């Protein structure tokens with residue numbers, strides 16, 4: 305269990321485990337599901353983890369791990385923090401969701417959020433969206449780790465977006 309910001313050995317362990325589960329998963333969908341489950345299990349300040357795929361002008365939820373389902377299973381590009389990160393092609397960290405009018409509320413318990421675009425061939429094909437029940441939970445280390453994970457799962461998310 306990683307407490308607070310993942311330190312480098314935890315980070316490398318997490319990345320190794322993502323590589324392993326990708327290699328061992330029978331389908332891209334299964335690999336994505338196992339990735340969200342791993343993040344929920346291993347990082348204490350990650351409360352809800354979702355992976356969206358870009359389909360047309362929408363982000364479509366392909367998999368999530370967390371205590372409850374979200375009603376935002378389809379988000380138009382440009383809408384909410386998720387839609388904005390996809391258009392800007394950059395990671396967005398919101399330290400206090402109550403102070404950000406762009407935020408689309410999903411869970412009353414969420415206090416901060418990070419959205420990391422997943423890119424393939426220079427194009428955004430999806431994103432990782434993580435909510436935390438802690439205020440200002442996300443920092444540079446989360447960004448770095450999640451951007452590496454995004455790179456690793458990019459081919460899988462691209463396939464999911466193309467196939468479904």
Ligand code: SME
Nearest residue numbers: 374384385386407408410
């Ligand atoms: N809060 C997000 C919407 C997705 S939910 O957090 C699952 C946003 O502002 O885009």
